[in-house]
Amino acid sequence: xxxxxxxxxxxxxxxxxxxxxxxxxxxxxxxxxxxxxxxxxxxxxxxxxxxxxxxxxxxxxxxxxxxxxxxxxxxxxxxxxxxxxxxxxxxxxxxxxxxxxxxxxxxxxxxxxxxxxxxxxxxxxxxxxxxxxxxxxxxxxxxxxxxxxxxxxxxxxxxxxxxxxxxxxxxxxxxxxxxxxxxxxxxxxxxxxxxxxxxxxxxxxxxxxxxxxxxxxxxxxxxxxxxxxxxxxxxxxxxxxxxxxxxxxxxxxxxxx
Amino acid sequence: xxxxxxxxxxxxxxxxxxxxxxxxxxxxxxxxxxxxxxxxxxxxxxxxxxxxxxxxxxxxxxxxxxxxxxxxxxxxxxxxxxxxxxxxxxxxxxxxxxxxxxxxxxxxxxxxxxxxxxxxxxxxxxxxxxxxxxxxxxxxxxxxxxxxxxxxxxxxxxxxxxxxxxxxxxxxxxxxxxxxxxxxxxxxxxxxxxxxxxxxxxxxxxxxxxxxxxxxxxxxxxxxxxxxxxxxxxxxxxxxxxxxxxxxxxxxxxxxxxxxxxxxxxxxxxxxxxxxxxxxxxxxxxxxxxxxxxxxxxxxxxxxxxxxxxxxxxxxxxxxxxxxxxxxxxxxxxxxxxxxxxxxxxxxxxxxxxxxxxxxxxxxxxxxxxxxxxxxxxxxxxxxxxxxxxxxxxxxxxxxxxxxxxxxxxxxxxxxxxxxxxxxxxxxxxxxxxxxxxxxxxxxxxxxxxxxxxx
Ligand code: SF4
Ligand code: SF4
Numbered sequence: 001x002x003x004x005x006x007x008x009x010x011x012x013x014x015x016x017x018x019x020x021x022x023x024x025x026x027x028x029x030x031x032x033x034x035x036x037x038x039x040x041x042x043x044x045x046x047x048x049x050x051x052x053x054x055x056x057x058x059x060x061x062x063x064x065x066x067x068x069x070x071x072x073x074x075x076x077x078x079x080x081x082x083x084x085x086x087x088x089x090x091x092x093x094x095x096x097x098x099x100x101x102x103x104x105x106x107x108x109x110x111x112x113x114x115x116x117x118x119x120x121x122x123x124x125x126x127x128x129x130x131x132x133x134x135x136x137x138x139x140x141x142x143x144x145x146x147x148x149x150x151x152x153x154x155x156x157x158x159x160x161x162x163x164x165x166x167x168x169x170x171x172x173x174x175x176x177x178x179x180x181x182x183x184x185x186x187x188x189x190x191x192x193x194x195x196x197x198x199x200x201x202x203x204x205x206x207x208x209x210x211x212x213x214x215x216x217x218x219x220x221x222x223x224x225x226x227x228x229x230x231x232x233x234x235x236x237x238x239x240x241x242x243x244x245x246x247x248x249x250x251x252x253x254x255x256x257x
Numbered sequence: 258x259x260x261x262x263x264x265x266x267x268x269x270x271x272x273x274x275x276x277x278x279x280x281x282x283x284x285x286x287x288x289x290x291x292x293x294x295x296x297x298x299x300x301x302x303x304x305x306x307x308x309x310x311x312x313x314x315x316x317x318x319x320x321x322x323x324x325x326x327x328x329x330x331x332x333x334x335x336x337x338x339x340x341x342x343x344x345x346x347x348x349x350x351x352x353x354x355x356x357x358x359x360x361x362x363x364x365x366x367x368x369x370x371x372x373x374x375x376x377x378x379x380x381x382x383x384x385x386x387x388x389x390x391x392x393x394x395x396x397x398x399x400x401x402x403x404x405x406x407x408x409x410x411x412x413x414x415x416x417x418x419x420x421x422x423x424x425x426x427x428x429x430x431x432x433x434x435x436x437x438x439x440x441x442x443x444x445x446x447x448x449x450x451x452x453x454x455x456x457x458x459x460x461x462x463x464x465x466x467x468x469x470x471x472x473x474x475x476x477x478x479x480x481x482x483x484x485x486x487x488x489x490x491x492x493x494x495x496x497x498x499x500x501x502x503x504x505x506x507x508x509x510x511x512x513x514x515x516x517x518x519x520x521x522x523x524x525x526x527x528x529x530x531x532x533x534x535x536x537x538x539x540x541x542x543x544x545x546x547x548x549x550x551x552x553x554x555x556x557x558x559x560x561x562x563x564x565x566x567x568x569x570x571x572x573x574x575x576x577x578x579x580x581x582x583x584x585x586x587x588x589x590x591x592x593x594x595x596x597x598x599x600x601x602x603x604x605x606x607x608x609x610x611x612x613x614x615x616x617x618x619x620x621x622x623x624x625x626x627x628x629x630x631x632x633x634x635x636x637x638x639x640x641x642x643x644x645x646x647x648x649x650x651x652x653x654x655x656x657x658x659x660x661x662x663x664x665x666x667x668x669x670x671x672x673x674x675x676x677x678x679x680x681x682x683x684x685x686x687x688x689x690x691x692x693x694x695x696x697x698x699x700x701x702x703x704x705x706x707x708x709x710x711x712x
Contacts, residue, residue: 005706007703024702026696029702029703029705030694030696030698030700030702039708042709056703057701057702059693060693063689065685066685066686067514068646068665069672069678069682070547070669070670072673073524076521076525077689078690078693080524081528084528103510107509107513108516112521150646150647150649151512154511154512154647154651154652155511182574182652184576187645188645189646190645190647191682191685194682195681195682197643198582198583198639198643199582199583199639200577200582203580204579204580
């Protein structure tokens with residue numbers, strides 16, 4: 001099939017309103033690795049026949065990293081601009097593949113006047129599977145491990161939806177010792193992604209990579225573009241063959257359509 | 258009679274002194290900014306307090322230390338019941354006033370306390386070994402040098418004295434009940450002392466037993482008084498403050514950062530210039546953003562710091578600390594307490610050197626406090642910059658302390674008020690401002706769609 005990605009502006013021009021807005025985020029838009037996840041997710045949306053749209057150039061950074069670095073001015077500027085646009089299009093439901101965007105829009109935009117129903121793509125994908133909108137191959141007999149991102153896990157308590165997707169793919173989940181509430185950070189959050197580390201013995205992603213390798217699974221599944229970058233870098237440094245995949249990619253790899 | 262008078266004097270002094278110290282702590286907590294607590298969800302707040310403080314829910318992530326800690330804690334709670342009797346006996350000059358009226362119930366309560374005391378003794382000894390012989394990692398980080406480690410050992414020591422006192426008091430009493438039943442009402446068969454007493458003290462004469470019984474009784478109450486007066490300067494304040502602290506803990510998503518309405522409104526007026534005219538034009542001083550000192554934190558942040566048990570579960574789970582960075586969330590919390598103590602003491606003593614030079618008032622208060630120092634003298638920028646905001650520390654804390662909140666408020670001060678911060682972040686800020694993305698990108702935001710149909 002030919003995949004389509006309508007924008008809000010195009011839809012509005014035809015006076016149509018999509019069911020959901022897919023919030024792509026900076027990483028999903030610009031980072032080469034995360035773009036693959038974005039495309040995988042869009043393919044799923046197309047396949048499941050979901051009426052969705054993106055903001056395209058009208059989308060800006062949510063401001064998560066700037067706010068956590070302490071720069072409230074930059075945060076407010078970009079956040080208020082986003083809210084203005086979201087409210088202009090009367091957006092009700094937002095899906096995003098980035099837990100940082102998810103957390104900021106869901107928990108922080110309301111205080112600025114932006115109230116939406118926000119879900120992370122892992123929750124949304126789970127819903128699509130449960131309602132039979134996408135069908136999966138269930139022959140995948142690989143062992144995977146799952147890396148909880150801080151902003152989906154501890155910050156928002158979403159631990160089960162992603163695991164349930166893995167279960168519906170009939171994958172063997174081999175949990176790491178540090179998982180769920182005890183999940184170890186990849187090292188990217190709080191604007192760390194955009195700066196050098198403070199002096200220490202080791203990088204955080206390297207610590208996590210060691211744990212992943214010791215775990216022995218063939219694939220580590222993640223739910224965040226920044227985790228994916230961090231884990232991939234950490235594993236590459238150790239010349240490991242463990243693959244890092246997002247839930248959406250895993251679904252596309254095991255699709256039955 | 259003399260004993261009664263001494264008891265009354267000692268009690269009044271001990272309780273008065275402790276009361277004063279607790280008031281000081283209250284004042285130190287109120288050094289923080291007034292941050293109204295949302296009362297709408299008080300059901301959830303009560304639940305947190307009940308489960309986390311009273312039920313020690315978060316301790317049970319690790320079962321063995323949780324059980325050992327529970328023994329000490331329940332023994333402590335139960336000893337309070339015994340104290341009621343000690344107080345009444347002491348004031349009225351009587352002996353074991355509840356023994357006769359309560360009968361079997363009395364035997365049960367005292368036996369229960371005895372069994373718990375044995376369990377608490379075992380737990381205490383294991384904790385002493387764990388801390389000093391096995392040298393558990395999280396109990397020996399740099400911030401634990403000196404006082405914090407002594408503090409822990411002093412309390413464990415007091416615990417042992419207390420338990421020895423209880424068994425001396427009860428054990429000798431059991432023997433005296435037979436020798437002098439008119440003065441020593443029967444307590445029934447006590448679970449531990451009824452056999453331990455004769456075993457330890459069986460060979461002593463009545464005179465010695467009377468003295469030993471008094472020594473045990475006085476040691477018991479004196480240790481309790483000492484503990485009460487020691488508590489305010491110890492990490493053991495958590496046995497009291499864990500209750501308010503869990504009650505007032507944040508209910509919103511752990512990922513939410515508090516909004517800054519002043520900045521929001523300023524940015525809003527910049528975005529809609531026509532509205533800007535309604536605000537009075539410039540001239541006034543820019544407010545201080547973020548927290549430079551404990552005076553800029555909220556009272557809850559300071560309450561957090563007084564509640565800290567210094568257990569180090571936060572630091573043990575901190576990714577930055579695990580990989581050798583200087584940041585330790587426990588240290589952040591301990592620093593806040595140290596600094597609050599210092600400011601509180603200076604204000605209490607009316608140390609005139611700490612009055613800000615531009616102040617008109619001659620009395621020192623938190624409004625005109627300036628001793629030339631700030632919380633940044635305790636917490637370095639290197640520590641602040643290393644935090645990934647992962648919330649592992651918040652999640653790990655058994656008494657719901659939020660070290661991350663302090664870190665974020667200090668980062669805000671550094672960036673917004675000082676215009677400093679890690680240099681590398683400047684290009685991220687610029688990119689967000691100029692191109693609406695965290696990276697400065699030449700291409701369109703939807704460029705990724707181009708390859709959609711060929712990969
Ligand atoms: S939020 Fe910061 S201080 Fe707390 S555990 Fe994570 S990195 Fe450490
Ligand atoms: S902040 Fe909490 S986890 Fe950390 S040392 Fe204090 S009580 Fe323990």
